[in-house]
Amino acid sequence: MEVFSQIEELKKEIGSSQIDSNEALEQFRIRFLGSKNIIKPIFSKIKEVPNERKKEFGLSVNELKQIAQQKFDDLQQGLASHAEQTEASKIDMSLPVNDGLGARHPIAVVMSRLIQIFERIGFAVEEEREIEDDWHNFTAMNTPDDHPARDMQDTFYLMNSTERLLRTHTSSVQSRVMTRQEPPIRIIAPGRVYRNETISARSHCQFHQVEGLYIDENVSFADMKQTLLYFAKEMYGADTKIRLRPSYFPFTEPSAEMDVWMGTETDVAKRLTKGTGWLEVLGCGMVDPNVLENCNIDSKKYSGFAFGIGIERSAMQKYDISDIRMFFENDIRFLEQFKSVI
């Protein structure tokens, strides 16, 4: 019968349909499953089918419908997973895998090493504010109004203020601690400081220092030298040599700068020491009696020493970093190099 062969034809057509696009799939859907699909009118042909074949007819048309639906589902799935694969093939498998682990910043590494060294000999850590007032940063630290360090070019004042500023050194922590604590005082103060300086490979408008302060009865210059020698040996190695050069700071008298012997053998040492072999590491001195008095500490009874260590310089030396700006750019390619540093 004609209608039976029509059904067979359609089954064949469905079976051999090759579909490779969403448009072609939509055509297939309209033809076999849409509201005006080609199978629907076949059902009404049941009238023409003799009674003894009506059952066979019914089964056959239903099967045709099922085949069409099945084929559609399969094709649809096939197209979707093909699309997924194409998407997946866009992934660049040669890219390095990110292990998701961060690393400590080299500045933080050097700071905590320093803290460790001084904690071992009884220095307590004091962390203080970065926004300071003029008195704690300058006046208390024996820095008179007309001192060059107060120049607007060096100090960031807060908007419309002559009082509030970003601390220019961690020495401000000295006055903070001395005004609230009686001697003996033995502290180190790590932290960030700010200066209005032109940014270059060698200087930045923000950097880090660790301040040290020791106040007690009969503290001498020799105590300071021994403490700093201990620090240098711990930091740079057991046979490290140091030298103290006379210097000037408003808050210490006498004042000195400490250099560490790096030698001139390696290129790094030559570059960092500008060929002299000596690397300047810190400023130090005996706390000026004026500073003690400003902070209500009896300068006849007590004496002390203080020092300020620049962290960036040490970190640059330790890791052979040539440009200070790298510390603040947070470029992943720079930071990643310190993953093995603990």
Ligand code: DAH
């Ligand atoms: N505050 C000084 C600076 O920023 C460093 C310094 C020098 C700190 C001598 C001290 C010191 O405590 O005694 O350059």
